[in-house]
Amino acid sequence: xxxxxxxxxxxxxxxxxxxxxxxxxxxxxxxxxxxxxxxxxxxxxxxxxxxxxxxxxxxxxxxxxxxxxxxxxxxxxxxxxxxxxxxxxxxxxxxxxxxxxxxxxxxxxxxxxxxxxxxxxxxxxxxxxxxxxxxxxxxx
Numbered sequence: 001x002x003x004x005x006x007x008x009x010x011x012x013x014x015x016x017x018x019x020x021x022x023x024x025x026x027x028x029x030x031x032x033x034x035x036x037x038x039x040x041x042x043x044x045x046x047x048x049x050x051x052x053x054x055x056x057x058x059x060x061x062x063x064x065x066x067x068x069x070x071x072x073x074x075x076x077x078x079x080x081x082x083x084x085x086x087x088x089x090x091x092x093x094x095x096x097x098x099x100x101x102x103x104x105x106x107x108x109x110x111x112x113x114x115x116x117x118x119x120x121x122x123x124x125x126x127x128x129x130x131x132x133x134x135x136x137x138x139x140x
Contacts, residue, residue: 004073007110011078012068014116015106019066019082021058023051031115038121050119061086061102078108 001009010029017026033046036053043049058064063086070081084102102123109118 007076007078007114008071008073010110010114011073011080011108012071014108015068015071015080015082016066018054018106018119018121019057019084019104020064021054021061023054026054027051029116031111031113031117034116035118037118064102076110078110080106080108082106 014026014029016022017029027047030047030050034050035045036043036050039045039049040053043053061084064084065086066082066084068080068082070079072079082104084104086102104121104123107120108116111117
């Protein structure tokens with residue numbers, strides 16, 4: 001297996017574990033001092049904080065089915081796009097009805113030991129913020 005293919009295989013497994021809430025599988029792939037550039041306010045640093053965020057996602061979308069449909073490897077970085085299809089209502093203080101698939105973009109960076117050292121995430125989950133105007137940005 002080429003180094004690029006090995007990194008792609010590792011990255012796909014990491015994305016699945018991240019988005020499916022599989023902290024047991026994810027733990028062996030992540031550096032203890034991983035830097036989560038998309039951390040929630042007050043989220044602890046490193047593996048502890050990422051683990052909490054992954055567990056929160058799993059609780060919010062317990063029936064989520066993850067499909068990685070784009071995976072691009074460039075050196076030590078990987079860009080992935082995944083789609084999560086959930087069938088259960090999201091629970092919590094402000095319940096949200098899941099009406100369609102959730103698309104998530106994930107950028108992963110791996111260190112010399114092939115451990116996940118940095119990540120960035122973004123999703124199309126719409127969140128209404130009182131007093132905010134919708135943004136209409138066009139690509140191109």
